[in-house]
Amino acid sequence: MPRPHEGLDPPGRQQDGPFVAKCPPGKYAHCQCQRSANYPFCDGTHREGDVKPVKVILEEERTVAWCACGKSGDMPYCDGSHARS
Numbered sequence: 001m002p003r004p005h006e007g008l009d010p011p012g013r014q015q016d017g018p019f020v021a022k023c024p025p026g027k028y029a030h031c032q033c034q035r036s037a038n039y040p041f042c043d044g045t046h047r048e049g050d051v052k053p054v055k056v057i058l059e060e061e062r063t064v065a066w067c068a069c070g071k072s073g074d075m076p077y078c079d080g081s082h083a084r085s
């Protein structure tokens with residue numbers, strides 16, 4: 001079964017701003033351990049630690065600004081914190 005974010009080409013690492021993408025409906029897991037090779041999406045690497053991903057269900061297609069700096073106070077979404085530090 002294809003994952004909803006396949007083909008969105010995420011950066012795979014932290015960056016100074018959000019990863020903005022038009023996302024089809026489905027389940028998403030936002031990486032919180034910041035070690036995913038598919039960052040900002042979870043790739044399962046957290047299994048080695050205590051930090052778990054934030055899970056989101058999109059009921060319909062939506063353009064999402066996923067936090068990719070790791071500093072948002074509204075995970076998994078960008079809240080502008082990347083520009084304030």
Ligand code: FES
Nearest residue numbers: 017018068069078
């Ligand atoms: S990318 Fe904007 S708060 Fe993290």
